[in-house]
Amino acid sequence: MKKMLVLGKNEIREIILSPAIAVIILPIFMSKVIGYAMESAGVEFLLLSVWILFAEVMVGIMLTGPNLIEEREGKTLDALLVTPLNFAQIAISKGLTILLFSMLSQIFVFIINRGFDGRLLSLLIPMLLGGLLFVEIGMVLGLIVNSSKNGSAISAAVMVVLFLIVSIYLSLPEWTYKFLVFLPSIEVTEVISNIMDGNGVPVLEAILMGAWILVLTSWISIIGKKRY
Amino acid sequence: MIELRNVSKYYGEKKAVDNLSFSVKEGQIFGFLGPNGAGKTTSMKMMIGLLRPSEGNILLDGLDVWKNRKEVHQQIGVVFENPNLYLKSSIKANLKLFADIYGVKSSRILEVMDRLQLTDKQNEKVGNLSKGWRQRVLIGRALLHNPKILFLDEPTSGLDPNTTALIRNYIKDINENGTTIVLTTHDMHEADELSHYVGIMYNGRLAAVDTTEQLKGKYAKDTVYVKYMEDNQMIEKELPSGTKETELFLNDLIAKGAIKDLRNKESTLAEVFSAVTGGELS
16 A cells, blocks of 8 residues: 555656646646636536536546556556556556555546535545546556557547537437437536536436446456456 | 476477576576577576466476565575666666565665665666666665565676676675675676576577586587797687697797797687587577
8 A cells, every 4th residue: 555655655746746637637727717718708618517527537537548658658558567566556556656646636627617616525526436437447558559659649639529519419410319329428527517506416327437447447457468 | 406307398380488497596596508599588487487388387396486476586595687767757766666575674665775776766767777777776676675586687798897897796796795686697707707506508408407517518529729939920729728729739839949929828718609509609
């Protein structure tokens, strides 16, 4: 556990020292600036739940994927793997560190738009699970893509698709929801917006979110066991 | 100390390492030689527990390396060919990270930095350092926990002659202090200068393994170089050392006063390598 904390501390320093820190700050400012512009124009285009999702997707995918590929390419992962740490410990400490940044980004998106609202407390668990889900997606990308050039492009493409679909799915015909509900970004947005609106937790979406987390955890574990 | 028993590694259909068996004794410097693509790095990755052998097993002090990676990794240090350091962090931060992972005291970081003359540069970002300095940091990182065995993969590749000499001196010094060393290199002079025992890999197989002296005796011979005048012409010859024919020939030249230059030429590991691999150079 102590060794994982050491590694997590190093991870935090590496992220803070790199331009990737923008990935954490960007959703906070974008949500405020675009939200303000929309409000001034009298249009409500993107809901707060979508901005929280944006923070999850952006930090989870864009930090975890390229970061892991960089460690694989630069062989710093090999250097860690010949210490008493194993792959699972490295992956958990990396994932939890990025999840911490994801939580910070999501919480600040909420606070900067709504202030210190009591609903934030009820959102912490969905934020944590949503953040975890996208960190895991980033980790899978980081493990299966073979170069940072491809990694950034693929991570960006996945991020854009997952985010954009959420900004339009409400205007699509109702029957499409039967299929779209299987997308993690739709599930996370639905869970968050239902809780924010005081409608409780939507069961199907919450179950699917949990299922995604289980599938992704198993996938990462299989890749790790096979490769390391 | 390390024992490889019939170790093979397949990548799909391709056999990268074929039935490798040898052992490295405590206190030795074992030079692992071979042209590029011979299987040296794959073998080393298996020895350090980064790759699982497809067949056979590797033991370190009787422990199976793959099955006991955690224990094995406490006992080994690895200097990779790529300078795999955290480039955005300082020398000290890089060393501290690994010292903390190994549970080593901070005083040990200072000791290692002092030994490798890194103290003055400890706060410099690794990304700003030259390859030679990065190599010192890599060696320092691998030594933090006082490993019993140090694995070095091409430690002087791409370095200038001065830094190369410095790194080689460090390697000798580390070995003299009791650390067993496994050195992977394609530099014959390096292997010749440093190794007590040498294994030559070729096409995934261990083509020869023995002490440097035994290998030289078996695959290459010392020669005598002679330059002499005959019929107003300068002639140069290389003759096998220690044979009756050579002795008679040289005595004849001496009697005639024809010798202009005469030297003993010791056999080299490069000649052994050439003989073993059929002349293929890396």
